[in-house]
Amino acid sequence: MKTENRPRLTGVALARRIVLYLALVVLAVPFVVPTVWMIASSVKPLNEIFASPPTLFTASPTFDAYVEAFEFQPFARQYFNSVYIAVLVTGITMLVSSLAGYAFARIRFRGRNLLFLVVLVGLLVPGEVTIVPLFQMFKQVGMINTHWPLILVTALAAPCVLATFIMRQFFIALPGELEEAARLDGLGRLGIWWRICLPLAKPALSAVAILTFLTSWNLYLEPTVYITSPELFTLPQALTRYTDAYGGEMWNTQLAAATMTVVPVLVVFLIAQKQFVEGLAHSGLKG
């Protein structure tokens, strides 16, 4: 009988299990409902968003808000900005951090530990502290209201240092024999890094990619400080600008834009959950 294989749930155990499920469902409400509400409300007619009693789903869905999101702001352009910046930053970070992480882990050179410490300082200093002087620096070189600060700082400062650290920890654990063998086969350092170590480092690299992409995608303070032209905005910044001529918020338009920002990432998360969780837990730093 099937029942023999299952843990017997009778009496107290069954009651406990039910209490556990109830507790988890109640706890999950504030984690899940806001996202569901966002998606559901983005297709509501405007007057239903603040209906009393509140409703989750509408009887008469409309996609007007989605159309308006693109008409009110250059939203497609802003979307593209966020995507290309995040992809570029992720690519640069993967390259820079795997090179540096490899060297710090596997190559002996004078001052290695000291230089590693210097690099780690990049992790200790929050971007919120350096943004005042960085703004002045970028102003000097005419990069205000361009995407350069968003790309350069994210790809080379704190987020990249975290990536370098993750890569170093990974490469340090690799057995040395692999490299010896590759060396005998005539591979140089660059060849070893590219053909031997990187293919092995896929878990660490995917952690780095996920972390960096999310950091860049979510960046808010930096674009707020550096970017002033709507066509150069990134998504988080654009989301806050859906206000009508009187300063009133355009609720459903904002929700439609927010949904378009959130859902793709959420879908990728659901597909590649394991990598996401491991990647983010790897850092323990976001928070």
Place this chain on the structure above:
Amino acid sequence: MTRSTDRGASQDAPRGERPTRRRFWNLARRDSLTGYLFIAPQLVGVLVFVLVPVGLAIYYSLNDWNIFSGELQFVGGENYAALLDDPQLPAVLGATAIFSSGVVVLNIALGLSLAILLNRRFRGVTLFRTLFFSPVVVSVVAWTLVWGFLLQDNGGINGLLAQIGVVGPNWLQEGPTAMIAVVVTQVIRSVGINMVLFLSALQGVPRELHEAARIDGAGNAAIFTRITLPLISPTVLLTAIITIVGALQAFAQIAVLTEGGPGLSTTVLVYYVFQQAFDFNDIGYGSTLALMLLTFVLLLTVLQWQLRRKWVFYED
């Protein structure tokens, strides 16, 4: 750039047919040159985008910025003295302390509870882990905007409260409730990470210890307080510090939800830095405040290192 110059250097060496003693030394040298080239982009990045700016921040903090002429004037410790005279600063530091401690206490308590609830096998456990983790991947601004809607006076939360006959407060317009709102939304968005960290710590507790204790007659509560908690306490403490450091940097949540209001009730230090430097263009004082923030972060980091050293034998 680095790659192309390097390819020549590193691939030449092993190709040499007969490695003599001199060639060998060349190889070692070339190897360390390769090392420098590999770390160069990262090192330069940290120098230019972290260390130089910190130096500049210190320099700015000793100067007064005239926004009309755009010139710096050396004022020595005036900006630091201004910290003491700033009538708003006590409120800002108070809000920072309440926000950070609120976030850390709630985050650790909730993260640990979730980890304990989900550290067992039952149908749907993976689904629940996914649900609790999911806000982590939602954009901060989108998440905060949605909560902003729900917390409006006529928003979803008060609408639900009205259903059970409770008149909810105007959450974001009153000091204490606004603070609760920013703390709770921040915690719910980010607690998934701590939950995962605690889960892996819990799974690192050897089963034999539990069984041995049970044989000795210990109950569930005793096992948790006497065995599990002491064993995972290093993780709890380190996570707590990481969470405080994260809370000290929470800008978007505040900017979108309350803009530091009502009054100064949710103006935390990082938001105040932003206001002084970019809204009021007071670069000198803004830099001074930024250095204060940096000092807090560094102190917490030193504390973390000390604790990690103390507990090093618990780590594998």
